[in-house]
Amino acid sequence: MENSGNPQEMTVPPVEGVAGGGTAYGWSDGVMLSSKRIKGSIDPTEVPSADLLHVWCMPSTANIGSQEMPRPLEHVTLLAARNERESVQIAMRPKVSWGGSGGAVKVQCSDLCSPSGDRLVVGESMKLRRLVSILGVPDALVPLDLPVSQISLLPGETAAIWVSIDVPSTQAPGQYEGELIITATKADAESRAKCLGKAERRQLYSELSNFLEIVDPIDGRPLDEVVERVKSATTNLRSIVQSPSFCELFSDGDPVDMMDEDAISNLSVRVKLSLTVWDFVLPLTPSLPAVFGISDTVIEDRFGVEHGTDEWYEALDHHFKWLLQYRISPYFCRWGDSMRVLTYTCPWPAHHPKSDEYFSDPRLAAYAVPYRQVVPGGAEKDYLQREIETLKTKTHWKKAYFYLWDEPLNLEQYDNIRNMACEIQAYARDARILTTYYCGPSDAPLASNNFEAFVKVPKFLRPHTQIYCTSEWVFGNREDLVKDVIAELQPENGERSENLEFEGPLLDVL
Numbered sequence: 099m100e101n102s103g104n105p106q107e108m109t110v111p112p113v114e115g116v117a118g119g120g121t122a123y124g125w126s127d128g129v130m131l132s133s134k135r136i137k138g139s140i141d142p143t144e145v146p147s148a149d150l151l152h153v154w155c156m157p158s159t160a161n162i163g164s165q166e167m168p169r170p171l172e173h174v175t176l177l178a179a180r181n182e183r184e185s186v187q188i189a190m191r192p193k194v195s196w197g198g199s200g201g202a203v204k205v206q207c208s209d210l211c212s213p214s215g216d217r218l219v220v221g222e223s224m225k226l227r228r229l230v231s232i233l234g235v236p237d238a239l240v241p242l243d244l245p246v247s248q249i250s251l252l253p254g255e256t257a258a259i260w261v262s263i264d265v266p267s268t269q270a271p272g273q274y275e276g277e278l279i280i281t282a283t284k285a286d287a288e289s290r291a292k293c294l295g296k297a298e299r300r301q302l303y304s305e306l307s308n309f310l311e312i313v314d315p316i317d318g319r320p321l322d323e324v325v326e327r328v329k330s331a332t333t334n335l336r337s338i339v340q341s342p343s344f345c346e347l348f349s350d351g352d353p354v355d356m357m358d359e360d361a362i363s364n365l366s367v368r369v370k371l372s373l374t375v376w377d378f379v380l381p382l383t384p385s386l387p388a389v390f391g392i393s394d395t396v397i398e399d400r401f402g403v404e405h406g407t408d409e410w411y412e413a414l415d416h417h418f419k420w421l422l423q424y425r426i427s428p429y430f431c432r433w434g435d436s437m438r439v440l441t442y443t444c445p446w447p448a449h450h451p452k453s454d455e456y457f458s459d460p461r462l463a464a465y466a467v468p469y470r471q472v473v474p475g476g477a478e479k480d481y482l483q484r485e486i487e488t489l490k491t492k493t494h495w496k497k498a499y500f501y502l503w504d505e506p507l508n509l510e511q512y513d514n515i516r517n518m519a520c521e522i523q524a525y526a527r528d529a530r531i532l533t534t535y536y537c538g539p540s541d542a543p544l545a546s547n548n549f550e551a552f553v554k555v556p557k558f559l560r561p562h563t564q565i566y567c568t569s570e571w572v573f574g575n576r577e578d579l580v581k582d583v584i585a586e587l588q589p590e591n592g593e594r595s596e597n598l599e600f601e602g603p604l605l606d607v608l
Contacts, residue, residue, distance in 0.1 A: 140196040142282035146365050150201065150282045151192050151251065153367045156258070158185040161236055162229060164255040166191075173370035180379040181267040183424075187229065188278060188369060191256040200251040202285035205259060207245055210274035210373055218263060218274055218373070220245045229258040250285060263373060271377035281366040384425045387463035387497075391441065392417055394430045406473040414445050415452075422461050429466035433504070436511060441501040442468035448488035457494040464497050469518060486525040499530040499565060509539040512558065519562035530592070532565040536572050549579065556586045556593065564592050 152168035178184040210218040227239035403409040421428040431441045443465035446452040519531045538544040538551035545551040573579045587593045
């Protein structure tokens with residue numbers, strides 16, 4: 099196949115960013131650039147990978163699309179506290195095509211090691227994921243096999259790997275170093291190993307079934323018969339392993355997919371990773387109680403589960419635990435009429451053991467209490483009173499809030515919030531009500547213009563709301579407007595204002 103090299107050997111200044119948690123992402127002076135152009139048929143096992151593809155690093159805050167242009171490769175320096183996660187992105191883009199469309203690369207990652215022998219182990223503290231675009235937006239992170247994985251590249255497109263490092267709270271502080279090794283490889287070997295024909299699958303099934311028939315009925319058999327059966331099964335299993343279906347995996351007893359050390363050194367692109375672990379531990383409970391709302395109807399539709407079934411509870415439980423590991427306090431929600439919203443962090447009622455398990459978790463900074471039953475049925479009468487009386491005896495009650503209505507628009511909706519808040523606070527005077535809003539009631543103007551009416555909402559809702567969650571787009575870049583809103587609050591009475599930001603329809607920041 100004829101390849102004409104990438105004519106755009108441009109140098110783009112490196113991006114400097116700040117990784118999450120206020121820690122630094124740095125760039126060193128080491129740069130890998132290659133201007134060699136290759137023509138003709140390419141065997142990636144004989145050509146330096148730097149001549150076949152661009153490799154460069156980007157901070158976790160960057161959006162890497164398919165048309166991201168190459169930059170110089172600079173080795174990665176990360177800073178993290180104990181009990182913190184840091185991430186970096188490794189981008190790749192073919193300069194030429196090899197082995198078919200685009201090409202394939204093998205990605206290997208080493209442990210991060212300190213001079214004293216401490217380690218951050220790949221697969222445990224270090225994870226690699228492939229960045230996948232959803233509707234043209236780089237979004238999904240698909241786990242890669244560790245410590246070695248193979249991915250395909252498309253011609254003229256940039257692909258990215260997301261590298262995450264979780265520093266345990268007990269990790270020894272110090273300097274840790276490792277590397278990511280990227281090697282251009284032939285794509286056909288992996289596809290042959292993964293794509294067995296129907297005849298091969300039938301033969302493999304028959305041989306494995308025969309193996310099970312030999313070893314299964316051994317209970318109560320004499321010892322000499324058991325020994326003969328094991329010998330026969332061993333012979334049978336060895337013939338399966340040595341069949342053509344697995345010839346790509348082993349040759350003369352040695353795995354062929356692990357490259358020779360000299361070949362790796364001479365041909366691969368090596369990205370050095372350096373991590374400084376500071377000698378302090380981040381607390382389990384985040385200082386900013388970020389809450390993430392998930393529509394339970396979306397879960398029901400996408401996972402094909404029915405509301406209130408065991409599978410439904412399991413799906414919600416998986417979402418809760420997945421988000422909590424990132425210190426995000428999730429709540430589930432279901433919209434009613436006129437933007438009335440039922441919000442709840444735990445689908446089980448307050449007396450259920452799962453409720454205490456959820457709400458007592460130190461990683462959970464805030465939780466939503468439902469105004470009515472999440473799963474209809476049973477004793478609905480006095481449900482709200484029983485829930486509140488159970489929860490307010492718990493030490494985690496201070497995390498609780500009620501989110502009743504999503505962005506009210508008129509006087510009727512604001513009055514509904516007042517009425518529900520009165521009912522809640524009749525059972526617990528210290529109950530916190532959260533209201534999201536971007537305007538005052540349209541049919542009962544609070545001021546002469548829209549923004550002044552927006553500023554007066556806290557006074558209008560007092561004392562039926564304690565957490566005023568405003569839409570950030572209302573402010574634009576006007577910091578003085580933010581001060582006007584804050585000036586209306588009474589922090590001595592537990593009132594506070596937070597921004598409501600949208601990442602799609604689901605994210606709220608409490």
